[in-house]
Amino acid sequence: MLALKNVEVVYSDVILVLRGISLEVPDGKIVALLGANGAGKSTTLRAISGLLDVHRGDLTKGQITLDEHRIDHLPPAKVVKLGIGQALEGRRILAELTVEENLRLGAHTARKTLDVNLARVYELFPQLKERPRFTAGYLSGGQQQMLAIGRALMSSPRFLLLDEPSLGLAPLLVQQIRDIIVEINRQGTGVLLVEQNATMALSIAHHGYIMETGKIVMDKPARELLDDEDVREFYLGLSSEGSKSFAEVKHYRRKKRWLS
16 A cells, blocks of 8 residues: 655645545555645655655655655665656657657656566557657657556556646547546556546545545545535536536535634
8 A cells, every 4th residue: 555644745845735644545446646836745745755855856755665664765766666657747758759659658667577568658659559659749649648658657566646638628538538547457557646626536536535625525436526515616627506617616605624
């Protein structure tokens, strides 16, 4: 199990971003982490992956464990080698390299299983298999997202961290990404899914957490979150009065019961 216990993160020694969050990702499960922009979701993933230093961040309290062994002090390459892969927000592929070159870079901690992992990625993403020598920067947005996820899978992770995989994609491509995440999980990989599309995330997750201003304010089985009146109103834009825009929902006068 991957677990965070009372984790606090500070940026530039002054900005407190995570305020004692705790969450768990069991083996073989999908866990959704939801919240508005700036809530601390990406910082949570950076803390797990060991990427806080890149952003002048520090884990100042709490601990992150994998099978009850602390990993919060480890460098990113070691975290990957232990079985935690991440597809970053914004894809972050190497645009000047080919599809297969990008994938092979993701296998730097699992070279012995490179061919097996490459075959798995090509099976999951037939569009990538059709163009291994295609320059990655010329792929469509959806194909670039597939490449980013595929690159993360090249290290044979037990747990895959996905940061906004549907961001900027057309509805049909969002459905494709959703189905791919389900298949990855069906093959045994646990997933921590950060996603603005709360309906999509909760439709495939086993459990969900909701973050606000660096804190976990609610966690329940995903189905219960989908059915929760406050979650439907404030995060899905739905209420008994019908759909609302996020702006309308955000400033709706009724106070959230979980913060009262």
